[in-house]
Amino acid sequence: MLLITAWFHFSFSDFQYAFLSILLEGLPFLLGGAILSGLLEEFLPQALMTQLLPKNPRIAIIVSGLLGVIFPVCECGIVPVVRRLLKKGLPVSCGITYMLAAPIVNPLVILSTLAAFRGQGAWEMTILRFGLGLTVAILAGWIVSCFAPFSILRPGLLAPDNDHEHNHSGSGGMLDRLQNAASVATRDFLDVAVYFVIGAAAASLFSTAVNQEIILPLAANPPLAIVSLMGLAAVLSVCSTTDAFIAATLTTFPMAAKLAFLVFGPMLDFKLLFLYGAAFSKRFILSLALGLFVVIGLLCWRLSALNLAW
């Protein structure tokens, strides 16, 4: 089965191969997020979340952005965790900030970026990635805080207890409590896995069928280079812990474009576009996608013009 045009060559067996690879790679992380979600539901007291966050909403958003340093979760596992935290009372703005920032500010990602860009301004790139990722996530949180949660969340997401079946008394044995956690984890995993399967299919289609060499001529023009690498990040849907190794090899592209690749990819790729559907409304996801694309693109272009990001 081969459809051939100048830039789009599709092979069904290659699509299947990439699809399975993405699934097998992402499953443990998605499952880890779902397990964490189940444990949070069973063992985290409802009021604790709101008690721990600063009372000032803006400062709470900033703190949420930095949570990823302490609670590192990659982009596949973050969605079930955020869903559960939102149900537990975390403000939507804080949840979105944590969700966008965590895959970038987590220590593993920092180390991998340092290692990948060794000899190519590793510290500058790592600091810029951390700073820009955190800034954009906080900005998104502040903007989201101006809107009502029902316009952002998937309908029914905050309806309590609609996906578990357990004893809240805490008086059950440990096995019962673990069963409760497992029950929530199972539901969360399967809910999110449906979107993950669709997202993995979309990412596989584009990563195998699109001729990736068509973007090479765009490297000489900074705005086009930035846009094209953000597009490539969305297409490749690579895990944020390893994406720096791929970005570092795009030697013909300016550093600002690589920075855009490293900030935009973990926040929104084809796989995430569908995964977010497990928690947020379609309208919000599209607005978020557009907003992130424009803001990250403009900030990287500005950095490029200022010669701060080469």
Next chain:
Amino acid sequence: MKNSSFLQGLRDSLMLLLWGGFVLWLSFAGQLATYLHPSLQNYTTAAGVVFLVLAFFGFRSLFTRPLLHEHQERHGHHECCGNHQGHDHAEQAKGHQHHRAVDGIGSMLFKTILLLLPLAIIVSGKATAYSITTIQNRGVVDNINKLPSAKAGAAVAVSATSLTKSTTSAFQSSPSSDSSSPVASGGPMPLQVIDMLYAVQMPSYRGEFEGKEVELIGQYIPLTTGNPKGDRFQAIRMFITCCAADAKPVGVTVQYPNPLKVSEMGWVKITGKPTFPMEGGHRMAVLEATKVEECPAPSEPFVY
């Protein structure tokens, strides 16, 4: 409604059981190496075990369900628990039970098919390698600096006295590697595609095998450009960072004057001498082959 809830619980537990079973089967059959970088394979295997644990809890939950229903009836709860908005868990009577929201039949069926789809692909056994289409879409890398982790690999290469770690491991895991391996018998030196690419950049490393007889395993790709005499092809391997989805083909040019009857992407074992001529103003790696023969795919198809 109770039946629907039971069905959904049963579906969930069976799904986890199937996913766990398939993942562990791939793992124990050694097939995860076809999809994932070695550093990620243990995580996926662990996920398979966790699937089975969750399935156990799921079945246990189904078994204890009648008691939960009795409890609900005592507390006056209804099936449509998701419709009563916003109650605070902390203020609820202790010990109450909740129902899960149950998907409609159509939704449950759709999700079930979607979640079974990957398992069906695994069963088909066809999705285990890329065709030439994806290789062309991604472009063959013949410059080591365009590979992820190239610098780290280069450091290994420079510090190595003879061959890179990946070379040795690839041959150890290859079907042809046994007591009669080339190294053991004093035959041609086993070499990897990326060794030749490193050597293009590093004269000191090049000296280790330039002009010596080597043996290299790769996948055959016809060379359509820069091949006026028609006596060249490319031998490629897939280099992965994380999983096969990000695989990049890396290749060297092989010069072999004799006619070849090898299918595209077929595995070949090449015996010959590495050369590093200047062509078009650039130094490149060319393996001047004396013998090219088809061979089985190595058990570890990727280079890292």
